[in-house]
Amino acid sequence: MFFKSVLVIFTLLTASFSAQAGLNIQHWQTISGTRVYFVENHDLPIVDVSINFPAGSARDTQDSSGVAGVTRYMMTLGADGMNEEAITNAFADIGAVFGGEFDLDRAGFKLRTLTSEQTKALETFNKVLHQPDFPEAVLAREKVRIVSGLQESATQPESISSKLFMKALYGSHPYSLSEEGEVASVGTMKVDDLRKFYQTYYTAKSAVIAMIGDMTPAQARTIAENMSAGLPQGPAIAKLPDVAPLAAPVMQSENHPASQAHILVGQPGIKRGDPDYFPLYVGNYILGGGGFVSRLTEEVREKRGLVYSVYSYFMPMAEAGPFQIGLQTKKEQANDALKLVNQTVALFIEKGVTEKELKAAKSNLIGGFPMRIDSNSKILDYLSVIGFYQLPLTYLDEFNSQIAKVTTQQIKEAYQRRVKPANFATVIVGAQE
Amino acid sequence: MHRYLLICLAFVPLISQAEIQEFKLNNGMKVIVQEDHRAPVVVSQVWYRAGALDEVNGKTGVAHVLEHMMFKGTKKVPAGQFSRMIAAAGGKENAFTGMDYTCYYQQLEKSNLPLSMRLEADRMQHLQITDEEFAKEIKVVMEERRWRTEDKPQSKVNEQFQAITFRAHPYGRPVVGHMNDLENMTAEDAREWYRNWYTPNNATLVVVGDVNTKEVLALAKQYFGPIKARALPPRKPQVEPAQLGVRRAVVKAPGKLPYLAMGFHAPVLAFKSTTTEQAWEPYALEVLAGVLSGNDSARLNQKLVRETSLALDVGAGYDTTSRGQHSLFELVGTPSEGKTVAELEAALLAQIELIKTSGVTQKELDRVKAAVIAADVYQRDSVFYQAMQLGQLETMGYPWGLIKEYPEKLKMVTSEQIQAVAKKYLNQDNMTVVTLDPQPIDPNAKPQGKPHVH
Numbered sequence: 001m002f003f004k005s006v007l008v009i010f011t012l013l014t015a016s017f018s019a020q021a022g023l024n025i026q027h028w029q030t031i032s033g034t035r036v037y038f039v040e041n042h043d044l045p046i047v048d049v050s051i052n053f054p055a056g057s058a059r060d061t062q063d064s065s066g067v068a069g070v071t072r073y074m075m076t077l078g079a080d081g082m083n084e085e086a087i088t089n090a091f092a093d094i095g096a097v098f099g100g101e102f103d104l105d106r107a108g109f110k111l112r113t114l115t116s117e118q119t120k121a122l123e124t125f126n127k128v129l130h131q132p133d134f135p136e137a138v139l140a141r142e143k144v145r146i147v148s149g150l151q152e153s154a155t156q157p158e159s160i161s162s163k164l165f166m167k168a169l170y171g172s173h174p175y176s177l178s179e180e181g182e183v184a185s186v187g188t189m190k191v192d193d194l195r196k197f198y199q200t201y202y203t204a205k206s207a208v209i210a211m212i213g214d215m216t217p218a219q220a221r222t223i224a225e226n227m228s229a230g231l232p233q234g235p236a237i238a239k240l241p242d243v244a245p246l247a248a249p250v251m252q253s254e255n256h257p258a259s260q261a262h263i264l265v266g267q268p269g270i271k272r273g274d275p276d277y278f279p280l281y282v283g284n285y286i287l288g289g290g291g292f293v294s295r296l297t298e299e300v301r302e303k304r305g306l307v308y309s310v311y312s313y314f315m316p317m318a319e320a321g322p323f324q325i326g327l328q329t330k331k332e333q334a335n336d337a338l339k340l341v342n343q344t345v346a347l348f349i350e351k352g353v354t355e356k357e358l359k360a361a362k363s364n365l366i367g368g369f370p371m372r373i374d375s376n377s378k379i380l381d382y383l384s385v386i387g388f389y390q391l392p393l394t395y396l397d398e399f400n401s402q403i404a405k406v407t408t409q410q411i412k413e414a415y416q417r418r419v420k421p422a423n424f425a426t427v428i429v430g431a432q433e
Numbered sequence: 434m435h436r437y438l439l440i441c442l443a444f445v446p447l448i449s450q451a452e453i454q455e456f457k458l459n460n461g462m463k464v465i466v467q468e469d470h471r472a473p474v475v476v477s478q479v480w481y482r483a484g485a486l487d488e489v490n491g492k493t494g495v496a497h498v499l500e501h502m503m504f505k506g507t508k509k510v511p512a513g514q515f516s517r518m519i520a521a522a523g524g525k526e527n528a529f530t531g532m533d534y535t536c537y538y539q540q541l542e543k544s545n546l547p548l549s550m551r552l553e554a555d556r557m558q559h560l561q562i563t564d565e566e567f568a569k570e571i572k573v574v575m576e577e578r579r580w581r582t583e584d585k586p587q588s589k590v591n592e593q594f595q596a597i598t599f600r601a602h603p604y605g606r607p608v609v610g611h612m613n614d615l616e617n618m619t620a621e622d623a624r625e626w627y628r629n630w631y632t633p634n635n636a637t638l639v640v641v642g643d644v645n646t647k648e649v650l651a652l653a654k655q656y657f658g659p660i661k662a663r664a665l666p667p668r669k670p671q672v673e674p675a676q677l678g679v680r681r682a683v684v685k686a687p688g689k690l691p692y693l694a695m696g697f698h699a700p701v702l703a704f705k706s707t708t709t710e711q712a713w714e715p716y717a718l719e720v721l722a723g724v725l726s727g728n729d730s731a732r733l734n735q736k737l738v739r740e741t742s743l744a745l746d747v748g749a750g751y752d753t754t755s756r757g758q759h760s761l762f763e764l765v766g767t768p769s770e771g772k773t774v775a776e777l778e779a780a781l782l783a784q785i786e787l788i789k790t791s792g793v794t795q796k797e798l799d800r801v802k803a804a805v806i807a808a809d810v811y812q813r814d815s816v817f818y819q820a821m822q823l824g825q826l827e828t829m830g831y832p833w834g835l836i837k838e839y840p841e842k843l844k845m846v847t848s849e850q851i852q853a854v855a856k857k858y859l860n861q862d863n864m865t866v867v868t869l870d871p872q873p874i875d876p877n878a879k880p881q882g883k884p885h886v887h
Contacts, residue, residue: 043471044813084739088730092800095807114807138739145738145745148770152690155874157584257687257874258584260576291525292504292516302513305572308580328580360521367523370542374472375814 023373025383025393026217032204033236034228035390037383038220039212041376045115047213048380049122051129051227052101052108052388054237054318055201058174066146066181067189071197072100072107074142078133079124087124096121104175105240105318106388107201112377115214122223130230132198134191146186153180157262160254161429165264168250168425169322173243175268204231210383212376243268243320246423253431261334261430262326265341267420269314269323272389279414280314282406285361286353287345288312288325293360299344300327306337312345318389323419331432338426345421352412366400453823453833454646456653460662461634464653465823465833467641469816475642476817477549478538479557480824482637483630485532485608486757487668492622494610497530498574499626503537504528505566507559512566515552522548532604533756534828540817543643547652550638554656557636560627567620575616578609586686586869594694594867597680602673604757634662637827641820673698673759680865688871690745693774695781695866696761699858702753704830715753716842717850718762718858723801724793724851725749725764725784732784732797737766743780745769756829762859774868788855792848802844809840 026038060068076098077084091098094117100109109128113121153159163178170176181189209224246267270277281289288296288311300310307327315321325345329337353361373379386395456464484496506512519526524541539549582588592607599605610618638657640649676698699718703711726733726749733747747766754760764785768777812818826833 045810046814085730085735088728089800092728092730093803095803095805097807097811112811114810117807141739141742144742144769148690148745148767152688155688155871255875260579260584290520292513293520298513301573303569305569306576308573308577329576330579360517364520364523367521367542367545368525369523370472370474371523371525371540374474374816377814 023379023396025386025396026220027387027393028221028224030204030209030225030228032228032231032233034204034207034209034224034231035387036209036211036220036224037387038210038215038217038224039379039383040215040217040220041212042214044376045214046112046376047115047118047121047215048110048112048211048376049125049223049227050101050108050110050210050380050384052106052208052210052384053202054105054206054388055107055197056103056105057177057179058104058240058318059197059201059237060174060177060181062177063185064189064193065177065185067185067193067197068107068201069102069179069181070139070142070146070186070189071194071201072102072109074134074139074194075128075132075198076100076109077138077142078135079127080131081133082124082127083135084138087128090124091121094120098125102179104179104321108384110380118215118223122226126227126230129202129227134194134198136191139189139191139194143186143189146180147183150180150183150186157256157258157260157429160256161262161264161427164252164254164427164429165266165324165425166322168252168427169246169266169268170243173241173319175243175317175319175321199232200234201237202232203234203236204228205234205236207231208384208387210380210387212380212383240319245420246425249423250425252426253428256430258430259330260328261331261428261432262328263334263338263341264324264326264427265338265345265424266312266322266324267424268320270316270418271320272316272318273391274316276414276418277316278402278406279410280418282358282361282365282403283348283353283411283415284312284314285365286357286411287348290361290364293364295344295348296325296341300337300340304340306333306340310341331430334428334430334432338428342421345419349412349415349419349421352415353408355408358406358408358411362403362406365403369400455833456650458633458654458658460658460660462653462657462660463637463827464650464657465637465639465827466644466646466649467819467823468644468646469641469813469819470643472816473543473643474540474816475543475546475640475644476538476540476820477546477553478536478639478820478824479553480637480639480828481535481630482533482635482756482828483626484530484534484756485606486603486671487630488603488606490606491614492618493606493614494574494578494608495614495618495622495626496535497609498571498615498618499623500528500530500535500537501570501574502562502567502623502627503556503560505563505570506561507555508561509559510552510555515556518548518552524549530608532608534825536824536828538817538820546640546644546649547656550652550656553638554660557631557633557657558660560631562620562624562627564620567623571615571618574609575612578612578615581609582607583612586684586688586871587692589686590684590692590694590867590869593682593684594696594865597682597867598696598698598761598865599673599759602671602757602759604673604759628663629666632663632665633657633660635665637824639820639824639827641816641823671757676863676865679861682867683870684867685870685872687874688869690767690869691774691871692765692767692869693777693781693866694763694765694868695778695864696763697859697863697865699751699760699762701755701758701760702831702835713842713846713850714854714857715760717846717854718751718760719753720798720801720843720846721788721793721851721855722749722751722762723804724788724797727801727804733764733766733781736784737777737780741780742769743772744777747777747781754826754829754831754835778866782861785855785859789852789859792852794848798846798848805840805843
């Protein structure tokens with residue numbers, strides 16, 4: 001399951017958005033300045049829509065940690081006089097599925113509805129977007145729930161390790177802030193903080209709408225105009241600060257009664273649109289991204305049986321997202337496993353990859369293309385990433401040819417330049433006492 | 434990526450109008466094909482009617498261990514090559530084991546379907562389980578158990594819950610196996626399992642995607658057709674004796690929040706159509722689960738989380754189908770700070786009492802039905818999900834035609850029927866309760882080393 005979830009993130013954020021002829025993306029801007037990405041498809045009587053804002057946890061500060069996430073969540077719990085029960089029921093009554101997403105960069109909402117119910121579904125969806133009420137009593141209740149959740153997370157090795165890891169990688173950069181916030185900052189959060197955050201970050205100019213399904217282009221335009229027009233009309237949002245590379249190695253270990261040690265190793269990685277993206281991406285497939293055929297899996301799991309899961313990935317973000325290697329292993333063998341991981345990475349960087357490995361990697365990444373866009377829900381997510389990070393529309397069509405161009409020399413050179421094991425941050429939770 | 438467990442059997446089988454065709458090869462292997470031409474892809478799954486349900490004491494977890502060993506090579510396709518060949522074709526593959534079945538699948542560009550069939554047919558007949566590979570892989574499975582169960586407090590509660598709910602029925606055992614059984618498992622145990630259950634007459638091939646049904650059948654005949662059937666071990670009926678009073682247990686594990694899992698023995702749909710209560714009771718229980726926790730405004734969350742703040746989380750769940758012909762109606766939740774698991778238990782039971790005395794509203798019924806109608810359309814967006822439904826039903830022993838009647842049957846459920854099943858099954862003598870008593874982690878543990886500062 002863990003492997004699975006890692007791969008989902010991986011596919012969504014770092015895998016190809018290669019489109020082939022047939023995936024015709026229509027792109028325009030609404031009158032209020034919202035960028036729209038639309039694919040018309042009448043195979044199923046379904047409409048899928050998402051809207052995203054640069055309102056992820058990186059917009060928080062140490063003192064306001066959690067405001068971004070709570071703002072998004074509270075928008076769904078009261079809007080234009082509809083209370084939380086009425087909002088949920090309005091979607092449930094017509095079988096619509098209302099959800100959303102939240103990460104370091106992005107906050108957004110997602111809607112899936114039958115074509116026949118789209119008017120009703122969008123009416124409620126737009127209320128949430130345009131007229132959030134942020135009811136005081138609901139916030140008070142949710143703060144208690146969130147704080148309890150944070151206190152529980154603080155006892156579980158998986159959450160402890162990922163929190164320490166992000167702190168070690170990003171120091172005072174806002175990427176170090178927890179998506180869920182902190183006990184203290186959530187405790188002092190006020191309705192006014194959420195209102196201000198909403199007014200600042202949920203602006204029409206910063207929003208990105210993605211749509212796919214059973215709509216004509218004219219209908220899609222109307223839907224997007226309505227969605228965009230009611231948003232705050234403030235200025236576009238400034239970019240996040242740059243991420244500094246690690247200047248020295250960090251090693252943190254923490255005791256925990258769990259039977260396994262949770263180990264994370266890495267450094268800040270790359271941004272969206274980085275010129276080294278393709279060599280690093282193809283290289284990572286060989287190092288620790290390609291499921292059962294990666295070097296890390298081969299060395300640590302297949303040959304020695306030390307783990308159930310070991311992986312590596314680059315998560316390109318608006319600023320340099322993490323390059324992360326992760327594994328869990330019985331604590332008595334944690335040091336051996338970590339040593340093996342470090343050796344595998346060192347060898348990979350020093351010697352690079354073989355022609356045979358490169359050929360296999362390309363064959364998988366290029367041959368796997370049709371599965372990446374085989375459903376409306378997958379395409380919707382790709383549209384939203386392309387739009388949010390302003391990747392060129394041709395990026396999709398060119399992805400496979402970019403993969404095909406990568407050479408063993410480029411991979412070796414890119415890894416030697418960009419990945420610095422001497423300065424890796426290493427976090428072990430559940431270290432042997 | 435490979436080889437994770439599917440412990441949860443729950444889903445509502447509902448499906449599109451697309452035509453589904455079923456065939457039986459001469460060796461008894463079943464083939465189910467559904468054409469879906471929206472994208473040039475295919476999902477191919479081989480399901481074996483062998484899961485934790487078929488294990489015996491002392492060898493728990495062997496179904497799942499064998500699933501891991503299925504990637505360890507044959508004479509023609511040495512260890513690791515299966516995954517490499519699928520990867521080279523651009524494919525994704527995985528496998529999962531549940532109580533009722535073990536399933537292996539590949540997702541590929543459509544022209545690669547023959548590769549997947551060739552490889553699956555090969556490992557159905559020629560798997561080599563060497564002592565050396567077994568010794569390594571059993572360690573992987575033990576790490577999986579540590580990660581999945583040992584170090585996860587709620588998983589431990591669920592394991593205890595299953596164990597005391599089912600005293601005789603194999604559903605009481607963990608799919609991943611007890612640690613002691615894994616420690617003492619041998620390569621021969623895995624070989625025995627393979628010999629017993631991995632035969633074409635115990636398997637179903639499900640193919641969904643941009644394919645031609647006739648061509649799929651021809652390929653299936655070519656690759657799987659020549660495999661000889663073997664007699665299967667007899668399957669004894671396993672019936673859980675009636676519960677004669679409430680059962681309770683407490684689990685202590687590191688953590689901060691308590692947790693409550695409650696369950697009631699409940700029926701599942703019969704394999705063959707019947708005119709007894711079994712024909713409608715499972716549908717009524719399914720709708721009841723939807724009324725209680727089908728969405729955030731459903732009764733449990735609305736009353737216990739939103740209105741009274743008694744709980745941080747609550748939920749209800751029920752499966753209408755299983756091969757083992759037993760199901761549970763479950764209620765779970767986490768009490769808010771300052772509230773106890775006992776208070777939450779009482780509040781959940783009060784909600785059940787309310788159903789018994791007052792039934793449910795037409796609006797609530799309509800909402801569950803709206804969800805059913807919409808889900809029936811939405812699932813057509815995923816070829817994988819459609820294949821999953823077909824394979825699960827077939828392997829459990831149900832005709833896949835059940836998929837077609839399912840929405841209609843759910844729509845016919847009345848408030849009176851819901852009251853009737855609540856009264857009949859959701860009562861204390863039929864109830865099991867397991868709670869998590871969270872323990873502080875070592876208060877002396879301090880971080881070692883200095884955090885990096887930019």
